[in-house]
Amino acid sequence: MAGRRLTLGTFSVKVHSVVKFEGVSLVRRLFLFLVAASATVSLCSPALAGELFGGVYVHDVKLPTDKSGIENGADLQLGYRFGKIGATPLQPYIFGALNTAGQTSYAAVGVSAKFGSSIYVRPGLGLAIHNGSTADFFRPDKIAFGSRVLFEPELAIGTRINNRLSIEASWVHMSHAQLFSQENPGIDNLGIRLNLAL
Numbered sequence: 466m467a468g469r470r471l472t473l474g475t476f477s478v479k480v481h482s483v484v485k486f487e488g489v490s491l492v493r494r495l496f497l498f499l500v501a502a503s504a505t506v507s508l509c510s511p512a513l514a515g516e517l518f519g520g521v522y523v524h525d526v527k528l529p530t531d532k533s534g535i536e537n538g539a540d541l542q543l544g545y546r547f548g549k550i551g552a553t554p555l556q557p558y559i560f561g562a563l564n565t566a567g568q569t570s571y572a573a574v575g576v577s578a579k580f581g582s583s584i585y586v587r588p589g590l591g592l593a594i595h596n597g598s599t600a601d602f603f604r605p606d607k608i609a610f611g612s613r614v615l616f617e618p619e620l621a622i623g624t625r626i627n628n629r630l631s632i633e634a635s636w637v638h639m640s641h642a643q644l645f646s647q648e649n650p651g652i653d654n655l656g657i658r659l660n661l662a663l
Contacts, residue, residue, distance in 0.1 A: 466625060468635065470535060472564060474528050479602070480592075480629050483642045484550055493573050495521050497596060497655050499585075499606070500591070500605075500656075504515055511568065514548060514638050514648065514662070514663040515546045515547040515556070515663060516545070516546045516547055516559075516660045516661055516662045516663060517543075517545055517546075517637040517661075518542075518545070518546060518560070518658050518659065518661070519541075519542060519543045519544070519658060519659060520541075520542045520633075520635060520656045520657050520658025520659065521539055521540070521541060521542070521631065521639065521656050521657060521658075522539060522562065522635070522654040522655060522656030523539065523541060523654065523655050523656060524536055524537060524538045524539055524540050524564055524566070524569075524647045524654055525537065525568070525569075525578065525608065525652050526641070526653045526654065527653075528653045530638055530651060530653055531638070531640070531650060531651035531653050532649075532650040532651065533580065533608045533650040533651060533652055535566075535605065535607065535608060536566070536568040536569060536597075536607060536608055537564045537566050538564045538566025538567070538568050539564070539565045540548070540560040540562040540563065540564050540565075540570075540654055540656065541546075541562065541563050541565065541591070542560055542561070542637075542645050542656070542658060543558055543561060543562075544558055544624070545558065545559055545560070546558040546561020546577065546660070548578045548647075553578075553588060554565055554578040554579055554580065555576050555577070556576065556577055556579070557574070557575070557576050558574070558575055558576070558589065558591070559572075560572065560573055561573075562637075562654070562663075563569075568597070569596065569597030569607070569608060569610075569652065570595065570596050570597075571593045571594065571595035571596070571597075571615075571617075571639065572593065572594055572595075573591045573592065573593035573594075573617040573637075574591050574640075575589050575590050575591015575592065575619075576589065576590060576591065577589030577590075577619070577642040579637045582625065584622075584623070584624050584625075585619070585620070585622075585624075585625075585631075586616075586622055586623075587620070587621040587622075587623060587633065588619070588620050588621075589617075589618070589620070590615040590616070590617070590618050590623075591618075591619070592614060592615070592616065592617060592618075593614070593616075593617040593639050594613060594614055594615075595610065595613065595615065595616045595639070595657050597610055598610060598618070599611065599612060599613050600648065601647060602644045602648060603648070603650075608650055608652055609648050609650065610639075610640075610641070610648070610651075611641065611643075611645060611646035611647065611648030611649050611651075612641045612645035612649075612650075614641070614645070615639040615640055615641050616639065616640060616642065617637065617638070617639050618638050618643055619635065619636060619637045620635070620636045621633040621634065621635040621636070621639065621658070622634050622642070623660070628662070629660065629661060629662040630661055630662070631659070631660045632657065632659055632660075633657070633658050633659075633660065634654055634655075634656075634657060635654075635655070635656050635657065635658050636653065636654070637653070637654045638651060638652070638654075639651060639652050640652070
């Protein structure tokens, strides 16, 4: 079935075929993107231990910063934040987010900075690649992003639990500011994530 697109009616019956057809190239692209981005940011980052982070996000929350709010499910996020770049507060990061409802999943790479100690703020800015629609017109069933590559600004407010563990309330936004097409509804995800220093 690798050469044919399966209909929605056969999706639940032939899920493995759909995953094989739809998922292999996407997983390969996301994997190559993550490997290339990881290699790039590791060249910019010192050989200091970073931190693993993971969280759960409400997918596609309707906020004033987007024009969507039509997808659902939760996003399971897992990533790695590298050590600081020199004497700056900047930390390169890389993560992937898988949507539990089969909606838009994505991977991102960027740079964040942490301000504060026991209570802190962490803004970040990155680039993301996603598996959602790139259509340049409105769709009522899913977000038509208008581009495969999106900007990924984010903001977190967190607190340190102990020397290695911290928890954050996090906002992740993705859009392209109409730089790549006229269709730019954007998406906002709100969640909680844990950080584990290595």
